[in-house]
Each structure stands twice: as C-alpha cells, then as structure tokens.
Amino acid sequence: MSLKKQxxxxxxxxxxxxxxxxxxxxxxxxxxYRSFGFTxxxxxxxxxxxxxTSKQGGDNEKLIFKILKRGEKLRxxxxxxxxxxxxxxxxxxxTLPLTRYYANNAAKLPSPFKALQCGSVWRADRPQKGxxxxxxxxxxDILGEESNLAEIELILAIAKxxxxxxxxxxxxxRVNDRKIxxxxxxxAGFPAGQEDGVLITLDKMDKIGTDGVRAExxxxxxxxxxxxxxxxxxxxxxxDAAAVRxxxxxxxxxxxxxxxxxLAEIMEAVxxxxxxxxxxxxxxxLVRGMGYYTGTIFEVSMEGFGxxxxxxxxYDKMVGKFTGTDVPACxxxxxxxxxxxxxxxxxxxxxxxxxxxxxLLDKKLSAARRTEALQEAEALRAEGKDVLVTKxxxxxxxxxxxxxxxxxTVFRDYFEA
Amino acid sequence: MSLKKQxxxxxxxxxxxxxxxxxxxxxxxxxxYRSFGFTxxxxxxxxxxxxxTSKQGGDNEKLIFKILKRGEKLRxxxxxxxxxxxxxxxxxxxTLPLTRYYANNAAKLPSPFKALQCGSVWRADRPQKGxxxxxxxxxxDILGEESNLAEIELILAIAKxxxxxxxxxxxxxRVNDRKIxxxxxxxAGFPAGQEDGVLITLDKMDKIGTDGVRAExxxxxxxxxxxxxxxxxxxxxxxDAAAVRxxxxxxxxxxxxxxxxxLAEIMEAVxxxxxxxxxxxxxxxLVRGMGYYTGTIFEVSMEGFGxxxxxxxxYDKMVGKFTGTDVPACxxxxxxxxxxxxxxxxxxxxxxxxxxxxxLLDKKLSAARRTEALQEAEALRAEGKDVLVTKxxxxxxxxxxxxxxxxxTVFRDYFEA
Numbered sequence: 001m002s003l004k005k006q007x008x009x010x011x012x013x014x015x016x017x018x019x020x021x022x023x024x025x026x027x028x029x030x031x032x033y034r035s036f037g038f039t040x041x042x043x044x045x046x047x048x049x050x051x052x053t054s055k056q057g058g059d060n061e062k063l064i065f066k067i068l069k070r071g072e073k074l075r076x077x078x079x080x081x082x083x084x085x086x087x088x089x090x091x092x093x094x095t096l097p098l099t100r101y102y103a104n105n106a107a108k109l110p111s112p113f114k115a116l117q118c119g120s121v122w123r124a125d126r127p128q129k130g131x132x133x134x135x136x137x138x139x140x141d142i143l144g145e146e147s148n149l150a151e152i153e154l155i156l157a158i159a160k161x162x163x164x165x166x167x168x169x170x171x172x173x174r175v176n177d178r179k180i181x182x183x184x185x186x187x188a189g190f191p192a193g194q195e196d197g198v199l200i201t202l203d204k205m206d207k208i209g210t211d212g213v214r215a216e217x218x219x220x221x222x223x224x225x226x227x228x229x230x231x232x233x234x235x236x237x238x239x240d241a242a243a244v245r246x247x248x249x250x251x252x253x254x255x256x257x258x259x260x261x262x263l264a265e266i267m268e269a270v271x272x273x274x275x276x277x278x279x280x281x282x283x284x285x286l287v288r289g290m291g292y293y294t295g296t297i298f299e300v301s302m303e304g305f306g307x308x309x310x311x312x313x314x315y316d317k318m319v320g321k322f323t324g325t326d327v328p329a330c331x332x333x334x335x336x337x338x339x340x341x342x343x344x345x346x347x348x349x350x351x352x353x354x355x356x357x358x359x360l361l362d363k364k365l366s367a368a369r370r371t372e373a374l375q376e377a378e379a380l381r382a383e384g385k386d387v388l389v390t391k392x393x394x395x396x397x398x399x400x401x402x403x404x405x406x407x408x409t410v411f412r413d414y415f416e417a
Numbered sequence: 418m419s420l421k422k423q424x425x426x427x428x429x430x431x432x433x434x435x436x437x438x439x440x441x442x443x444x445x446x447x448x449x450y451r452s453f454g455f456t457x458x459x460x461x462x463x464x465x466x467x468x469x470t471s472k473q474g475g476d477n478e479k480l481i482f483k484i485l486k487r488g489e490k491l492r493x494x495x496x497x498x499x500x501x502x503x504x505x506x507x508x509x510x511x512t513l514p515l516t517r518y519y520a521n522n523a524a525k526l527p528s529p530f531k532a533l534q535c536g537s538v539w540r541a542d543r544p545q546k547g548x549x550x551x552x553x554x555x556x557x558d559i560l561g562e563e564s565n566l567a568e569i570e571l572i573l574a575i576a577k578x579x580x581x582x583x584x585x586x587x588x589x590x591r592v593n594d595r596k597i598x599x600x601x602x603x604x605a606g607f608p609a610g611q612e613d614g615v616l617i618t619l620d621k622m623d624k625i626g627t628d629g630v631r632a633e634x635x636x637x638x639x640x641x642x643x644x645x646x647x648x649x650x651x652x653x654x655x656x657d658a659a660a661v662r663x664x665x666x667x668x669x670x671x672x673x674x675x676x677x678x679x680l681a682e683i684m685e686a687v688x689x690x691x692x693x694x695x696x697x698x699x700x701x702x703l704v705r706g707m708g709y710y711t712g713t714i715f716e717v718s719m720e721g722f723g724x725x726x727x728x729x730x731x732y733d734k735m736v737g738k739f740t741g742t743d744v745p746a747c748x749x750x751x752x753x754x755x756x757x758x759x760x761x762x763x764x765x766x767x768x769x770x771x772x773x774x775x776x777l778l779d780k781k782l783s784a785a786r787r788t789e790a791l792q793e794a795e796a797l798r799a800e801g802k803d804v805l806v807t808k809x810x811x812x813x814x815x816x817x818x819x820x821x822x823x824x825x826t827v828f829r830d831y832f833e834a
Contacts, residue, residue, distance in 0.1 A: 003739045004465045005521040008505050011461035013518050015525055019457040023447065030440065035771075035798045037805030039823075040436040044428035044551050045462065045537060046482070046507075048421045065463070066485040068503060070541050076496065085493075085502065086485060088425050090463075101430045104422040108432055110819060112807065120462060124487050134461050145808075149778070152791065153806060265784050273791045322420050354452075361566070367682050374569065374690040381452045388454030389570060390529065391562075402527060406456075 010125070010133035016406075022136070022340060024350045026118055028164050029138045029334065036157040038116035038140050043097035045090055045120060051100055052089045056292050056318060060092040063123040065133075090122035094139045095292070095315070095331055102143050102329075103322035112144035118336070130341060141331035143319065148262045151296050151314070152269045154332040158310050159270070159278040162300065165339050168346065170303040173270070174283035177263050177296050178313075180247065181287065183255035188230035190222060198222070198230070203287040210234070239281040241267045247284065263296060292318050298332065305342060310334045355385045357410040358403045360392040365416055373414040385410075427542070427550035433823075439553070439757060441767045443535055445581050446555045446751065453574040455533035455557050460514035462507055462537060468517055469506045473709050473735060477509040480540040482550075507539035511556045512709070512732070512748055519560050519746075520739035529561035535753070547758060558748035560736065565679045568592075568713050568731070569686045571749040575727050576687070576695040579717065582756050585763065587720040590687070591700035594680050594713050595730075597664070598704065600672035605647035607639060615639070615647070620704040627651070656698040658684045664701065680713060709735050715749065722759060727751045772802045774827040775820045777809040782833055790831040802827075 007013050014022065030040065052064050066086040068074060079085050091097050094117050102113065118138040125131060140157055142150040155173055162171055181202075185195050201216045208216070210231055217227040233250065237243050241264035248260020267280045288297045288311060297313035312332030320326035357380050359373050377387040388408065393399035400411060424430050431439065447457065469481050483503040485491060496502050508514050511534050519530065535555040542550060557574055559567040572590055579588055598619070602612045618633045625633070627648055634644040650667065654660050658681035665677020684697045705714045705728060712731035719726045729749030737743035774797050776790050794804040805825065810816035817828060 003468050003471055003517070005517060005739050007461050007517075007521070008463050008465055011463060013461070013522055014459040015522065016456040016458050016527075019459050022459075023457050027444075035803045037773075037775075037803060037807070039433035040440050041433050042431040042436050042439075044424050044430070046425050046428060046539070046551065048425055051420050054420055065487075067507075068483040068485055068499065070482075074499070076498065076502075079493065081493065082485065082491070090484075100420070100422060100424075104424070105430055105432060110433075110823060114805070122463070134463065147808075149787070149806070149808070156791070156795075269784065269788050269791065272788045273795055322422050356454075358454075367686065370566070371686050371689045374573070374686065378573075378690055386452045386454060388531070389566070390454070391564075391566070406527060 008133075010127040012132050012134075018340065018344065021343060021348065021350065022336075025165055025336070025339065025343070026136075026138070029161055029336075030116065030118060032161040032164060033116045033138075033140050033157060036114070036140075036153060038114040038157070039110075040116045041098075041101065042117060042119065043091070043094070043101050045122075046088045047091045047097055047100070049083075049086050049089050051096060052092065054096075054321065056096050056321070057092055058289050058291050060123055063125055064092060065090040065122050065124055092123050093121050094119060094137050094333070095141070095318075098139070098141055098143075098331075099315075099318040099329070100322060102327065103319055106327075112142050112150075115139075115141045115143065130337075132337070136336040138334040138336050139331055140333075141329060143327055143329045145330070146316075146328035148266050148296070150328070150330040151266045151298075152273075154312065154330060155266070155270050155278070155280065155298060156273055158300065158312075158332045158334065159274065161334065162302075162310065162339075163277070165334075166302065166309075166342055169305075169342070170279070171300050171309065172303075173278060173280045173298055173300050174286050175263060175267065175280060175296065175298045176283055176286040177259055178293050179256050179259045179295060180244075180251070180263070180284065183251045183259075184230060184233055184284070187233065187251050187254045189226045190230070194220070194222065199287050202285055205285040234284055237284060239283065241265075241282070244282045259295075266296065288313060296330065302342070305338070307338065308335065309338045309342075353407065355410065356406070356408045357385050357387045357412065358408040359387060359389045359412045359414060360396075360399070361389065362392050362413070362415045365414060369414065369416055373412075376412070425550075427544040429549050429551075435757065435761060438760060438765065438767065439753075442582055442753070442756065442760070443553075443555070446578055446753075447533065447535060449578040449581055450533045450555075450557050450574060453531070453557075453570060455531040455574070456527075457533045458515075458518065459534060459536065460508070460511070460518050462539075463505045464508045464514055464517070466500075466503050466506050468513060469509065471513075471738065473513050473516075473738070474509055475706050475708050477540055480542055481509060482507040482539045482541055509540050510538050511536060511554050511750070512558070512735075515556070515558055515560075515748075516732075516735040516746070517739060519736055519744065523744075529559050529567075532556075532558045532560065547754075549754070553753040555751040555753050556748055557750075558746060560744055560746045562747070563733075563745035565683050565713070567745070567747040568683045568715075569690075571729065571747060572683070572687050572695070572697065572715060573690060575717065575729075575749045575751065576691065578751065579719075579727065579756075580694070582751075583719065583726075583759060586722075586759070587696070588717050588726065589720075590695060590697045590715055590717050591703050592680060592684065592697060592713065592715045593700055593703040594676055595710050596673050596676045596712060597661075597668070597680070597701065600668045600676075601647060601650050601701070604650065604668050604671045606643045607647070611637070611639065616704050619702055620706075622702040651701055654701060656700065658682075658699070661699045676712075683713065705730060713747065719759070722755070724755065725752065726755045726759075770824060772827065773823070773825045774802050774804045774829065775825040776804060776806045776829045776831060777813075777816070778806065779809050779830070779832045782831060786831065786833055790829075793829070 066089045069087045244264045292315040293313040294316045295314035299308045300310040302309045314330040316328045380387045483506045486504045661681040687697050709732040710730040711733045714730035716725045717727040731747040733745045797804045
C-alpha cells in the first residue's frame with residue numbers, strides 16, 4: 001500500500017494562519033465561559049457504541065465513525081453484521097458523552113454542575129464545501145438546575161461570547177419551548193400520533209411559508225379545521241414576552257402551568273441584564289432537530305449569514321437514561337466552524353499579539369557567533385517578545401516579505417563579527 | 418443494548434480540577450513554543466490506514482484503533498480480514514501525520530517550517546495504572562532545517578517549557594546520535610545484519626548493566642572480541658562535549674564526518690545560551706524505539722521520576738516516503754500525561770487566577786430581584802472577575818466550604834429586598 005498525502009476524505013489539514021485564529025478564539029470562548037462559573041471537563045473522543053446508538057442523537061446516529069473490536073474480541077468469521085464488529089465509535093456531539101460523564105461522576109461534581117467543553121466531534125456526512133467530517137464544538141451545560149436561571153445564564157454567556165468573537169455582526173437569539181409546540185398541536189385538535197409529523201412540517205415555515213405548511217399538513221392527513229386552528233395561533237402573534245404570555249393564555253390547559261411565564265421571564269431577564277444589547281425573540285416555529293429536548297429551545301442567527309451560529313435547549317430526561325433518575329439539564333453550543341468561516345471571510349485580525357522579532361543568521365556564521373544570536377533571542381523573549389531565529393535566505397527581500405506576512409515586524413541580521 | 422455509564426476501557430473522564438490544570442498547562446506550553454517562532458497547526462485525528470501501517474511507527478502500529486469502512490464500501494461478505502474492513506484509524510502519534518501534512522502543504526508553509534501541535538493520540542495498549550488509551554502529546558518540529566540549529570532550538574524550547582511547567586524539579590537532557598550508535602557497532606566488528614539486535618541489547622544498559630549487556634550480546638551470536646571492543650568504547654567515556662569529540666576521533670572513518678562535532682556543538686550551545694541552567698549530557702547508550710530516527714536523538718529525564726518526560730530526534734527520511742524527496746526534519750515531544758501526573762501528585766496550585774465571586778440567590782427571590790443579582794454579576798465580570806450565580810443551598814455552611822474548595826473567595830447573598 002502506498003502512502004497518501006491528502007487527509008482522509010472530508011477532513012482537513014489546518015494551516016498555521018487558521019490554527020492561530022482557532023487557538024485565539026478557543027481561548028476567548030473558554031475565558032468567557034469561565035467568567036460565568038463554568039468549569040472545564042472532558043470526555044474521551046471514543047464512546048461506547050451502545051450509547052452512540054441509543055436513539056438520543058437523531059440523524060447523527062446514521063453518521064457514526066465506528067471502531068473495530070481488537071484482539072480476540074474481533075471474530076470476523078462469526079460476524080453477522082457491523083454490530084458484531086464494533087464496540088465503540090467517535091462521538092458525534094458533546095452532549096451525549098456529557099450525560100454519560102455526569103451519570104458516572106455526579107458524586108464528585110458540584111451541584112448544579114456548570115460544564116464547559118470544547119472538543120472535536122465526528123460525523124460521516126456527505127462531503128461538501130465548508131463542512132467537514134471532523135469539527136469543533138464549544139458547549140456549556142448546566143446540570144442539576146431546574147429553574148430558568150439555567151436558560152438565562154446560558155443565553156447571557158453565549159451572547160457575550162459571540163459579541164467578543166464576532167464584534168462586527170448583529171445577532172438574534174430565537175427562543176421557543178417544546179411544551180408550547182406540543183400544546184399548540186393538541187390545541188388545534190391534531191390526533192396524538194401526528195405530533196412529530198406536524199412539527200417536522202412546521203420546521204419548514206421559513207422555507208415554504210404559511211400556505212406551504214398548510215398544504216403539507218393537509219396532505220399528511222390533517223383536517224382543514226386543525227390546520228387552520230393551528231396556523232391561526234401563529235397569526236399576528238408578536239415576538240416579545242407579552243406575545244408568549246398571550247399565547248400561553250390562549251393555550252390554557254393544553255400547556256403545563258408556568259411554561260409561558262417561565263419563557264417570558266427568560267426573555268425579560270436577558271434583555272434587562274444585557275441592557276437591551278442582546279436581542280431575544282420568541283419564535284413559535286422554532287423546532288430544532290434533536291429528539292432529546294424536553295423544554296426550552298434556542299437558536300442564534302447572525303446578520304448576513306444563513307443557518308444558525310449557536311443552538312441549544314433543555315433536556316431533562318437524558319441523564320435518567322443512564323441512572324434511572326432524571327436530572328434537569330440545559331445546554332448551549334457555539335457552532336465553532338461557522339464562526340471561523342465568518343471571521344476567515346472577513347480577514348479578521350487577532351487584536352492582541354506579541355511583538356514578533358526575526359533574527360536572521362548569515363550562512364557562514366561560526367558556532368560562537370550563532371550562540372550570541374541565540375542569547376539575544378533569549379533576552380528578547382525575556383522582554384515578552386516572540387523571537388524566530390532562522391538562516392538568512394539568498395533572496396533577503398523575499399524572505400522579509402514572507403516574514404512580514406507572518407507578522408514579524410523587527411528584523412536583526414547576524415553576520416560574523 | 419443498555420447504556421453504559423463508564424468511559425470505554427482504558428480511557429478516562431477528566432474531572433474539572435484536572436481539566437483546569439490541563440488547560441492552564443497547554444496554554445503555557447503553546448505560549449512558550451510560540452515564543453520560539455513555532456506556529457500552531459493541526460491534522461485530523463483520523464489518518465489513512467495505509468499511512469498508519471507503513472512501518473514508521475514501530476510497535477505502535479500494533480495498537481491502532483481502526484475505523485470501519487462506511488456505506489457500500491463496507492462489504493462484510495467479501496472481507497477476508499481486517500484490512501478489507503477498515504480504511505482509516507486514529508493516529509498513534511503526531512509525527513507521522515505531520516510528515517503527511519508537510520508533504521501535502523509544503524508550498525503553503527514557511528521554510529523552514531516550525532510546527533507546534535498539541536493533540537490527542539490513541540493506542541490500544543494493555544490498560545494499566547496511569548496509562549490511558551487516549552492521551553495528549555505536545556510536539557514541536559522543524560522541517561527544512563538541515564543544520565544543528567534545529568536541535569539547539571528544540572532543546573532550548575523544550576527545556577524552557579519544562580522549567581515553566583515543573584519549576585520544582587531538576588531535569589537532565591540526554592543526547593546521542595543514531596550515526597554514532599551505528600559507527601560504534603561497525604567499529605566493534607559486528608556483522609552488518611546484527612546492528613538492530615545490538616542496539617536493542619544496548620538499550621537495556623540501565624536495567625541489566627555492562628555485564629548483562631555483554632552476556633546478551635554473546636548469547637545473540639556476537640564474538641567475545643566484538644562485545645569487548647564495543648563495551649570498551651563506553652568504558653570511562655565522559656558525558657560532556659569533549660567526550661563526544663574524543664569518541665568521534667576514536668571511531669574515525671566509521672563515523673560520518675562532522676557528526677561528533679555537530680553533537681558537541683549542540684551541547685555547548687544549549688549550555689551557553691541557557692547560562693548552564695539546562696543540563697545536557699551525552700549518553701552513548703541512548704537508543705530510543707522509533708525506527709524513523711536518522712541522526713540526533715534526545716530524551717529528558719526528571720529528578721525523582723522514572724522514565725522520560727520528553728523525547729525526540731532527527732528523522733530526515735520520513736517526508737520522502739510521501740513525496741520521493743527527503744526533507745530534513747527534527748522534532749521533540751513533551752509527554753504531557755507524565756507532567757500532569759507529576760503536578761497532580763504535588764498538588765500543584767495554578768499561579769495566576771482571577772478572583773472568583775459566588776453570588777448566592779435565596780430560593781424565594783422574585784424575577785426582578787434575580788435580575789438585579791445577574792446585573793451585579795455582569796458588573797463584576799466587567800472588572801475582570803469570574804462570577805458564579807447559583808441558588809443558596811439549605812446547608813449554607815457546607816455550600817460555602819464546597820465553593821471555597823473550588824476557589825471562590827468572595828460571597829454575596831441575595832435575599833428579597
């Protein structure tokens with residue numbers, strides 16, 4: 001077998017410029033998350049195949065990179081299918097491993113546990129421009145906090161982080177609640193079994209509009225009366241806290257008491273605390289894909305860019321799948337690769353950098369003179385500078401241009417004294 | 418299949434205290450490496466199986482986590498063995514992927530290329546205390562620099578980093594050269610085919626001593642004359658640059674010209690530039706396992722701890738395996754998990770941390786009063802503090818103790834006004 005120069009299909013080599021930006025941004029994200037009392041933690045990248053295929057991950061479960069059993073556990077001759085060959089796989093998100101981690105370590109963790117994790121995840125998606133099979137997620141989660149203090153802090157922390165990362169672009173936090181979504185379906189008189197299908201259709205509102213949604217609902221077996229009652233709830237509905245309260249009143253007993261008030265409070269608190277800097281809107285058509293959400297859901301869209309740059313929600317039933325006892329949980333994740341793409345596109349310049357000095361050595365330098373150059377480099381480092389020591393190129397002008405592009409601003413030539 | 422709470426065999430959940438330390442140390446390592454002009458870069462964690470099994474990785478190739486093919490490429494019925502089932506695997510080190518990366522991207526990289534990478538690697542080793550199947554390596558490499566300026570800078574950068582990471586413990590850099598090892602074997606008159614075996618035996622010097630090495634050499638078919646001539650080279654040999662030069666003279670034409678002088682220069686330069694702070698010794702019994710080394714090799718041992726905390730060497734023939742054209746290359750890697758183990762053991766306290774404030778909310782707080790607490794938290798964050806907002810526990814004394822252990826030093830109680 002011959003060696004292959006390219007990275008594996010769908011994954012990428014990260015060049016120095018992008019990696020410098022990534023390191024800087026991860027630093028900003030972690031520092032901001034930490035300032036809200038979140039503590040770093042980490043799970044292995046490899047997870048039990050049983051956990052990865054436990055129906056928590058929606059479509060992502062179809063995209064798992066599976067890892068072959070090893071040694072005598074691998075019995076190829078007896079294997080009837082993939083499931084006999086694999087015992088583990090690469091994690092497709094950070095949430096499922098977090099709930100396993102919490103189930104395994106709760107006794108050693110603070111309560112509530114405010115978790116911060118930035119790490120790689122893998123999905124064997126169809127390769128396409130700008131989407132890679134290994135990518136980074138930056139998550140914060142609060143486990144053990146049942147009140148909406150969790151949601152408020154998550155939104156404030158994510159909003160502050162986005163503001164630091166992409167200061168030039170406005171963004172909007174859209175919020176909804178799975179309980180409101182379900183109450184609306186029940187209110188409109190859809191039969192119980194149709195709930196998932198109705199939400200899948202509703203999720204297309206931004207693409208196919210109200211008429212499209214109505215047509216698809218009816219095509220899928222809904223009565224005209226139900227479809228109209230449902231869409232009637234959305235008609236002329238505002239996007240502020242008052243709209244949430246008024247929808248809550250309309251839904252009456254179909255909605256769990258306190259749900260609308262809880263969501264309205266989240267919106268008001270975020271707006272007050274941020275002095276109006278963070279825009280939060282109620283979006284009754286926001287659904288989000290993952291099956292594990294049980295309550296509030298949120299998504300952040302950024303001015304000038306399609307799709308979302310962050311998303312999350314409440315998932316109160318996941319830890320219980322491991323332990324038998326549910327633990328309230330809520331999380332928010334920044335789509336790091338989107339942020340990188342936006343900033344690379346804007347040719348973003350990292351604000352604070354150390355002065356970079358290049359010490360260039362003539363090719364014929366004696367060992368003693370070279371040592372002097374290295375000593376000067378150390379002295380400059382002691383002053384807080386980044387110092388490169390390298391050989392002088394034949395084409396000095398070209399070399400300086402290259403180094404300037406890499407951020408070097410001071411040059412020192414060393415010749416034999 | 419039921420869900421599993423434990424991490425997969427041999428891997429570990431990293432708890433907040435350790436993760437905080439890891440984040441801090443990675444920050445110090447990257448900052449120090451950068452101050453020597455190394456630039457961050459990254460390869461995917463998943464690598465082509467052809468590259469991972471190309472005989473560059475020695476015993477590590479037996480420990481690969483292999484990844485199953487997906488979709489129609491996976492044909493279980495036709496598979497005769499593992500190699501038909503897998504197209505990729507998790508990287509077992511950072512060096513092999515780096516050489517692939519360089520081969521793939523050289524035109525876009527500075528020359529010489531000073532690479533910095535910190536990342537996870539995976540080896541399906543037998544699980545044992547303190548050794549995990551996923552662990553972190555922190556590597557620096559210089560590609561495209563044929564002179565010993567590469568070795569000097571790598572040793573200086575690694576030594577400075579270790580000094581910052583583990584300030585309390587002295588360490589020793591031992592150096593040797595594969596060319597000297599080979600010249601010694603030839604000088605002693607071993608037949609050409611015995612070279613690898615002789616070096617494997619020599620590598621046991623610290624465990625079985627001179628007599629043990631002599632006995633094993635003879636047992637493996639060496640003549641008494643060769644064994645004695647070989648061990649005679651080591652007898653009364655010093656550990657300084659002068660010893661290297663004198664061994665070089667003794668080896669004469671068996672050694673490539675300039676090799677001994679080059680190594681002696683490395684030792685002298687490191688000692689001069691560090692003003693004697695970095696101890697460098699010549700160790701003619703240092704072999705190191707990896708097959709890819711072609712010249713200088715180094716290893717760092719730390720006072721009070723067995724094994725090495727860092728290691729590396731020159732590997733001038735690896736890039737050529739991808740491109741057909743060799744590129745001089747030299748690298749040094751810190752064994753991050755060893756450093757973590759040493760510092761956790763010492764109950765190391767991270768030197769600089771922000772002031773941590775805990776704002777405790779009475780359970781009966783109104784939404785309006787809670788917003789005031791959140792506003793104060795924001796104001797404190799603006800002053801550079803880390804601020805946790807959390808509910809007051811029933812047992813306030815216990816809660817404060819717990820928070821104090823997490824580093825909180827300021828407490829603010831919020832009751833309804």
